[in-house]
Amino acid sequence: MIVALSGGIGGAKLALGLSHLLDPARLLIVANTGDDFEHLGLSISPDIDTLLYTLAGLDNPDLGWGRRDESWACMETLEALGGETWFRLGDRDLALHLARTARLRAGESLSAVTDAMRRRLGVGPRILPASDDPVRTRLATDQGELAFQDYFVRRGCAPKVRAIAFDGAAASRPAAEVVAAIAAAEAVVICPSNPFISIDPILAVPGLRAAIAATPAPVVAVSPLIGGRAVKGPTAKMMAELGLPVTARAVAEHYADLLDVFVADPADAAALAEVGARIVAAPTLMRSLPDKLALARAVLTAAGVAVAAANPVAGTAR
Numbered sequence: 001m002i003v004a005l006s007g008g009i010g011g012a013k014l015a016l017g018l019s020h021l022l023d024p025a026r027l028l029i030v031a032n033t034g035d036d037f038e039h040l041g042l043s044i045s046p047d048i049d050t051l052l053y054t055l056a057g058l059d060n061p062d063l064g065w066g067r068r069d070e071s072w073a074c075m076e077t078l079e080a081l082g083g084e085t086w087f088r089l090g091d092r093d094l095a096l097h098l099a100r101t102a103r104l105r106a107g108e109s110l111s112a113v114t115d116a117m118r119r120r121l122g123v124g125p126r127i128l129p130a131s132d133d134p135v136r137t138r139l140a141t142d143q144g145e146l147a148f149q150d151y152f153v154r155r156g157c158a159p160k161v162r163a164i165a166f167d168g169a170a171a172s173r174p175a176a177e178v179v180a181a182i183a184a185a186e187a188v189v190i191c192p193s194n195p196f197i198s199i200d201p202i203l204a205v206p207g208l209r210a211a212i213a214a215t216p217a218p219v220v221a222v223s224p225l226i227g228g229r230a231v232k233g234p235t236a237k238m239m240a241e242l243g244l245p246v247t248a249r250a251v252a253e254h255y256a257d258l259l260d261v262f263v264a265d266p267a268d269a270a271a272l273a274e275v276g277a278r279i280v281a282a283p284t285l286m287r288s289l290p291d292k293l294a295l296a297r298a299v300l301t302a303a304g305v306a307v308a309a310a311n312p313v314a315g316t317a318r
């Protein structure tokens with residue numbers, strides 16, 4: 001079993017690449033839930049949904065979130081009725097939130113609901129939240145304490161971040177199977193997601209960081225920065241505001257003792273010489289499917305995992 005920790009768009013891209021190289025039963029994706037929130041009476045889990053849509057081939061290539069072939073009739077109508085439309089929910093995307101919210105209200109766990117949606121959308125690899133208990137990223141900023149989506153969407157990541165906390169993490173328990181899967185893994189992959197708002201909320205679930213530190217499996221992280229710049233999102237800006245050097249090295253050091261291997265873009269690999277982990281240089285910008293396959297292959301090879309020949313696993317999203 002390869003266990004991949006993922007949040008946001010970059011993580012989902014590598015997860016897609018991995019899904020093409022591994023039989024579905026051999027890949028477990030652990031999703032960040034720190035971005036989750038209740039909105040318009042709906043339980044929204046953006047990073048789970050980005051994974052579901054990406055692996056189902058339904059992701060919106062322009063937005064990076066939500067569904068392709070979307071319509072916005074509900075948002076337009078809600079606007080006319082004076083409802084909140086700052087968080088854009090497409091008509092088809094809304095159906096997923098309605099289905100999830102109904103099942104959660106009926107008492108199903110987030111893991112169970114996510115697995116039901118995965119099967120309905122024809123996604124092969126399992127996707128699990130890091131925890132079924134609520135973990136919510138909150139940011140202390142120059143505009144006060146902000147909930148994640150308020151910071152990220154409503155204010156467009158403009159506030160200056162001073163500190164990041166994960167409400168509920170201390171009381172949260174890892175989702176069933178995640179700890180066992182990590183302990184028995186062939187490899188653990190930390191995807192090129194924002195370390196602070198996508199990976200740290202996963203590592204903040206008691207027992208998960210310890211499980212990763214203790215597993216005999218190689219732990220391989222992929223840098224989300226290229227040449228000191230984030231591929232997408234606020235990673236670089238956030239690092240500067242947190243007083244960290246905006247470098248791949250600072251990311252590797254952030255994961256500290258967890259890493260066996262750190263995969264960085266050739267632009268950064270040279271400056272990573274004496275970092276504790278073994279450094280592997282590989283192009284980390286993923287625009288096309290071949291890019292995603294190549295990085296996934298480099299990651300698995302770095303972890304010593306034998307992968308199939310060039311032919312992608314049949315029936316997986318493009």
Ligand code: FO1
Nearest residue numbers: 008035045046049065066086087088152153
């Ligand atoms: N991101 C935005 O920047 N604007 C939006 O209106 C927006 C809506 C949205 C709806 C559903 C969903 O699953 C994700 C959505 N996102 C939106 C992305 C969301 O903020 C995620 O938290 C980011 O992708 C970071 O992981």
